[in-house]
Amino acid sequence: MPPRPPLSIFTKMKRQAVLQNRNVLGWLQASPLAVVLLGFLVAPIVMIVIVSFWGATEYSIYPAFQFDNYEFLFGSSVTYTVFFNTFKYALITWAMTLVLGFTVAYFLAFEVRSLKWQIGLFLVCTIPFWTSNIIRMISWIPFLGRNGLANSTLISWGVIDEPLEWLLFSDFSVILAFVHLYTLFMVVPIFNSMMRIDRSLLEAARDCGASGFQTLRNVIIPLCKPGIMIGTIFVTTLVMGDFITVRFMSGSQRANVGRLISNDISLLQYPSASATAVVLLCTVLIVIALLLRLVDIRKEL
Template sequence: MMDAATPAAATRPGRAAAARRVRGRGISVYWQAAPFALVFLLFFLLPLILTVVVSFWHYDEYQLTPAFTLENYHDVFDGCLAKLPDLCVTFATYLSTLRFCLTAWAVTLVLGFAIAYFLAFHIRSTTVQMALFLLGTVPFWTSNVIRMVAWVPLLGRNGLVNQALMGLGLTSGPLEWLLYSQFSVILAFVHLYTLFMMVPIFNSMSRIDRSLIEAARDAGATGWQTLWNVVLPLCKPGIVIGSIFVLTIVMGDFVTVGIMGGQQIASVGKVIQVQMSYLQFPIAAANAVVLLAVVLMMIWALTRLVDVRREL
């Protein structure tokens, strides 16, 4: 009996040591994640919580008063229900922002998909692909403001585009809508954010098994049929991720709207920026919370279409 019990007793220290090693590895994982969690807490969650808290404060011309009031949210939507079916200032501003958002999304989607398709299926060399990617990131070496200001000598009243059009006899005078208009705002958005759409789509395309493309061709599918029935469905996660990037950035972008719109076009981000400049922090925070809610609903709707976790 003693001999039979000895092996079982001998294995207990080994099991205990193995359990301690497992617990040690578990603790080390938490220590490794702690710096990232701390950065996430300090630079994302804490400012977000403070924004929500300040949105319920009271303010006047002289001071902010920590208190719980819904007055700021009431001011954001003041008169919106009474003016229906006409749009109040808030609804009209959100409609204008959504129009910019959806137009920029559609154009960047078409351009990003076309560029990603060319890189993934027509460029065989990985070196050439990386070189073209690097070429696409060159504009990001400068600030967004510099890249937007660069459009002014091109699209201005006496810019190169107007001079070329008048020189060719296509127009009798300069086109006023090229600059400081909705067109210039959309053009700047497309210029700035097409890469954010293209990269996730290219990532999805690079994972497509080329044997599927060959099987579709062997089955007699045309190029458009292969694109629609094979490539496009397999690229949905990349399209959704790129759409999230573009939509969320454009919704809150006020610098592009201000510069390319000549400070004449309203957007939600521009409204918040103006309120901040007048030190109206509580109502600006309320507007920011409403904007965040709208953006989160858009992200939720997009993530319901496909499982984006496969791409992460």
């Protein structure tokens, strides 16, 4: 290709000036993501908010601006029970995944010495994710059932005489499945934070005479806060938005907000489902806002 004639100095300067204007460049770089988020996140949410004020008949929805859906939602005692259940599941699952996730991450980060083994064992943790989470969840059902493995083993050991009924289709089984499904979401960010901790800090702590527990409390946990917070956000949002785990593991006997929404959708009550979704969204956002007040993730990262 023949060399292009050199641009006049004036044009060159003008071009550079435009590109060097930090604002323009910044906007350009941010625009692809902004467009994607606007189209696939903001627009649907706006749509949901709009529809939540609409009315519905048996088989159709019609545009309106009425508060019926919200009125019914806040006027029904079911809503409060169901929101309470949702928080209960989120809180218990959070506490258990935190303890488990922290322990696993601690073991990986501090007890396992070689990087090769750390990576290897970390990958082992992800193996269950090779199957779909529905399968991981459903496989508990035959295990926990009245005549399942757990009960028959306990009976054959003589620990119990009668099968334990509460193992399956109960809050226990729901939370068990949640913990099983979501612990890894706690392990990963905590492990990540732990790996960034400067080992000389731990040595310093020991040199200053701190016990293992004191090091953990005063050095490791504070430095893991961002990881814990990210894991917490993952777990709470996943649990609060779930509906299928609750349905399968409770044998449809318990309900959380997600199930309320999915029931409404299956019965073509889109406006009422939207209203519930809006309330749930607000609740989750408030929870996250509260969490972020506790730890400034941006500063810590």
